[in-house]
Amino acid sequence: MITITKKLIALDLDGTTLNDDSQISPQTAETIRAAARQGYIVSIVTGRPNRLSENFYDDLKLETPMINFNGNLGILPHQEWNREYQYTIDKEIVTELLEKSKPLGLSLIAVEGRDMFLANRGLNTGFGFFPSSLKTNQVLSRKSLKTNPISITVQVEPELKQGLINFVEQQFGDQVEVSPWGGPHPIVEIATKGVHKSTGLKFLADYYGVLQKDIIAFGDEGNDLTMMEYAGTGVAMKNAIDKIKNSADEVTDFTNDDDGVARYLQDHLDIAVGQ
Incomplete structure (x- = not known):
């Protein structure tokens, strides 16, 4: 055989x-x-x-x-x-990022799951990954985020990128890991550790x-x-x-x-x- x-x-x-x-x-x-x-x-x-x-x-x-x-x-x-x-992230981490978005220099916070996409704003230069305008049911807030997301993606001011990475690792490093995107975009992705x-x-x-x-x-x-x-x-x-x-x-x-x-x-x- x-x-x-x-x-x-x-x-x-x-x-x-x-x-x-x-x-x-x-x-x-x-x-x-x-x-x-x-x-x-x-x-x-x-x-x-x-x-x-x-x-x-x-x-x-x-x-x-x-x-x-x-x-x-x-x-x-x-x-x-x-x-x-699926591996998901505690949605309270998203809430923390929303509350500290200005001092951390976050211009975009987007969260996703298998059937979920929410963001705090549209992105005109979305380079194919994010919509330029949001539908009403896609606007991210503490109230609209009902389930834990799989992924958090943030756009950060370039000079504050390392500060954001340090903040996430110090506050939530036991739960998540941070992965900067390759290429020219100041994008950082946060997902389940390991x-x-x-x-x-x-x-x-x-x-x-x-x-x-x-x-x-x-x-x-x-x-x-x-x-x-x-x-x-x-x-x-x-x-x-x-x-x-x-x-x-x-x-x-x-x-x-x-x-x-x-x-x-x-x-x-x-x-x-x-x-």
Whole structure:
């Protein structure tokens, strides 16, 4: 009897599966769909909330669980699932940030859950992640925040960024950890302490019975590090930051803008596209 080894392909979105226009190219989409048809378990593992990743999940025609908020949420999109999990933050931390927003230099406080988005204001330069204007039921206040959120995202004045990080770590460091975003935006994300993309990847591996050595994980930024270290094969994008490239098992020959994931899969896993 021949046993077919299960392999899990974990895909980061931004800077990895998505090109620089935040889209999935036709070649990348078809290659990933072909991998799924050929029996590979393909899952999205992203820092994005589910509200900003389910469209890509649908485009790729995936039926696997999806991991959002850097490992803090695991769902089967568009349906209820008894294995769904989430890690949440005490909403009193949000209240504290709201009360001290001026001295801390916070121009934006946004909180999210699987089916929740609240913010203290819209953001004209939302760089695709936050709406420019809020609906009445999206305005953040002590009264409107009824449940504990999964994630807190704040925009802080650049010169006060380190002060905010110090404040959160001193006041709530036993409950949460602070992760500044990469890139030019003075954005800081706050989430449950000790939960990372590797948390979600281990959940997927356990769910499917996949060994670590049979996991391939793609990434480009600092939040991908734990996932790539957990995987048997951590693949850094050609456009990845040096820290990720230096810790990866392999680096793609092409960037996210040149179908780096698709070309790697076709070359290394013998994915037959167009069948």
